Amino acid sequence: RSKSLTHHRTTMMGVLASKRTFVGGIHLLGSPFRNRTAFATAKTFSGSPIDRISTILDSNSKNNVASAPPLMMMGRQDTSYSSSSTQNNNITTLEDLSKRLSQEYDNLPALTTSRGISEGNHTRGEIMQVLASELGTNHDSILKAAQSYSNLTPEASDIVSHRRTQLATKLREACTPQYEQLFHNIMAENSHVGIRFFVQLRQDLLQYIRMHRDDDESRSEELPYLKQLDASLKVRLATWFSADMIEIRRITYEGTSADVIEKIATKEAVHPMQSLDDLRRRLGPDKRVFCAFHPSLPEEPLCFVHVALRSFIPSSMDQVLSDNTTSTTTTDNYKSTTPPTVATFYSISSTQPGLSGIDLGQVVIKRATQLLQQELASLETFVTLSPLTRFRSWLQDKLKQNQDGGTFVDSDFLSDHDLELLRFAFQCSPEEDVAALFLKHLEDPWTLMSSSEYASSLEPLLTKLAARYVVLEKHRRKPLEGVARFHLANGAEVHRLNYMADTSRKGLHNSLGIMVNYQYNLKTVNKNRDRHAQDWTIPVQKAVKRWLLL
Numbered sequence: 261r262s263k264s265l266t267h268h269r270t271t272m273m274g275v276l277a278s279k280r281t282f283v284g285g286i287h288l289l290g291s292p293f294r295n296r297t298a299f300a301t302a303k304t305f306s307g308s309p310i311d312r313i314s315t316i317l318d319s320n321s322k323n324n325v326a327s328a329p330p331l332m333m334m335g336r337q338d339t340s341y342s343s344s345s346t347q348n349n350n351i352t353t354l355e356d357l358s359k360r361l362s363q364e365y366d367n368l369p370a371l372t373t374s375r376g377i378s379e380g381n382h383t384r385g386e387i388m389q390v391l392a393s394e395l396g397t398n399h400d401s402i403l404k405a406a407q408s409y410s411n412l413t414p415e416a417s418d419i420v421s422h423r424r425t426q427l428a429t430k431l432r433e434a435c436t437p438q439y440e441q442l443f444h445n446i447m448a449e450n451s452h453v454g455i456r457f458f459v460q461l462r463q464d465l466l467q468y469i470r471m472h473r474d475d476d477e478s479r480s481e482e483l484p485y486l487k488q489l490d491a492s493l494k495v496r497l498a499t500w501f502s503a504d505m506i507e508i509r510r511i512t513y514e515g516t517s518a519d520v521i522e523k524i525a526t527k528e529a530v531h532p533m534q535s536l537d538d539l540r541r542r543l544g545p546d547k548r549v550f551c552a553f554h555p556s557l558p559e560e561p562l563c564f565v566h567v568a569l570r571s572f573i574p575s576s577m578d579q580v581l582s583d584n585t586t587s588t589t590t591t592d593n594y595k596s597t598t599p600p601t602v603a604t605f606y607s608i609s610s611t612q613p614g615l616s617g618i619d620l621g622q623v624v625i626k627r628a629t630q631l632l633q634q635e636l637a638s639l640e641t642f643v644t645l646s647p648l649t650r651f652r653s654w655l656q657d658k659l660k661q662n663q664d665g666g667t668f669v670d671s672d673f674l675s676d677h678d679l680e681l682l683r684f685a686f687q688c689s690p691e692e693d694v695a696a697l698f699l700k701h702l703e704d705p706w707t708l709m710s711s712s713e714y715a716s717s718l719e720p721l722l723t724k725l726a727a728r729y730v731v732l733e734k735h736r737r738k739p740l741e742g743v744a745r746f747h748l749a750n751g752a753e754v755h756r757l758n759y760m761a762d763t764s765r766k767g768l769h770n771s772l773g774i775m776v777n778y779q780y781n782l783k784t785v786n787k788n789r790d791r792h793a794q795d796w797t798i799p800v801q802k803a804v805k806r807w808l809l810l
Contacts, residue, residue, distance in 0.1 A: 388486065507554070563621055573604070730757075752779060
């Protein structure tokens with residue numbers, strides 16, 4: 261089976277490589293700071309921060325020169341190597357550093373993920389440490405500026421008012437990290453290069469923060485500075501990747517470049533592609549794929565959604581992925597015995613870790629809905645078919661927490677009736693600890709749910725628990741289930757639970773095969789979104805409410 265999948269993937273990539281290359285138009289993107297007050301004039305730093313970053317870049321360039329093959333040195337990449345040794349002498353300000361850092365950062369070795377902070381190659385990490393701790397804010401300067409401002413006399417006069425404005429400006433400057441000027445310079449120099457650099461820098465930064473958290477030997481005092489740097493990058497990226505800057509394109513097998521299709525195929529996270537035929541089906545006439553792009557990254561998919569067109573609300577992945585077109589379909593238009601009335605969003609994936617926390621998914625779903633309405637007037641219903649990503653692990657944790665010497669103690673979670681149902685399913689005697697036996701079976705969900713006898717007996721209990729997991733389980737007042745949190749925040753309703761809807765190994769491992777339909781009712785979606793933002797209200801339809809009452 262492994263050899264077969266490898267053959268399919270090789271074939272798929274070969275076919276994609278043979279397709280016509282499509283080059284999209286490039287649009288200039290101005291810096292959002294271009295019309296604002298300029299940052300203070302660059303200062304010359306004696307020694308540390310700029311020199312350290314320059315030294316790191318020099319060291320990497322020399323290593324590349326030493327390892328580069330002769331033919332590479334004769335090509336166009338020659339300038340990036342040969343000029344580095346002389347550049348360092350001229351790099352004394354943030355302006356000097358900005359161009360070189362943004363252009364050479366990609367050449368630095370990637371962070372080593374298999375070992376802790378104390379081992380491996382962390383050249384990029386060293387740069388992030390310098391940025392965060394040495395080009396960040398100076399707490400002594402902030403305290404001094406704040407003290408000067410607070411000591412100002414409260415009397416009203418032109419002199420005092422002018423002095424107050426001066427001190428407020430100094431306080432703001434003291435609270436502004438020095439790397440903000442560096443970032444401004446990078447975007448002013450070349451916004452296309454800058455956008456790509458910042459996305460990669462934040463991806464590395466998030467990884468570096470996780471490595472610090474996981475490594476007992478790392479210095480915890482660095483984390484606050486790294487988090488402050490992350491917050492600054494996130495604010496900037498959220499501005500540059502706002503809804504107004506995002507372009508939504510429909511992906512088609514004939515009209516989209518092979519490179520883009522390959523990236524979408526390989527980065528599909530929810531339901532991975534299995535073969536070339538699988539790819540063709542998902543781009544077929546009864547399906548749609550919409551993808552978000554940025555003008556500065558015209559061939560880089562940022563976030564994409566898969567849609568199935570049906571005349572009913574699907575209750576399983578088989579109903580979604582099956583070919584719903586006639587065998588004679590040859591055009592790009594939907595063809596079936598009945599026109600589609602339901603659009604089902606069955607997979608949404610983000611491709612750029614550096615844009616984590618920036619809600620591109622909401623933009624993609626909203627724009628995709630608008631495009632579908634324009635194309636197919638027959639569409640009346642917009643739903644999802646979504647996994648319960650942590651349902652099995654949540655269930656295991658709850659069972660472990662409620663064990664007390666062979667007795668299950670939380671009757672609100674598992675009632676006596678539920679325990680009797682488990683005894684019937686597993687053929688247990690009253691003396692046996694059936695909750696512990698259930699927990700043991702959950703360690704091998706494939707065997708448990710592949711048994712038609714077990715699956716049938718457990719359906720009412722697992723569906724009831726799934727309803728509780730989606731609707732009632734919270735973390736800081738928000739839904740514990742991440743997919744539910746996303747769709748409910750965007751105004752969706754919990755429409756229906758579907759038992760044994762995803763019988764793949766991944767589906768059984770994560771959610772015991774259960775999936776959810778969230779419905780985007782266009783008449784109430786804005787109201788739902790506002791109420792959820794205000795008091796975390798979760799709109800639940802009758803088919804799900806009845807499971808909560810059992």
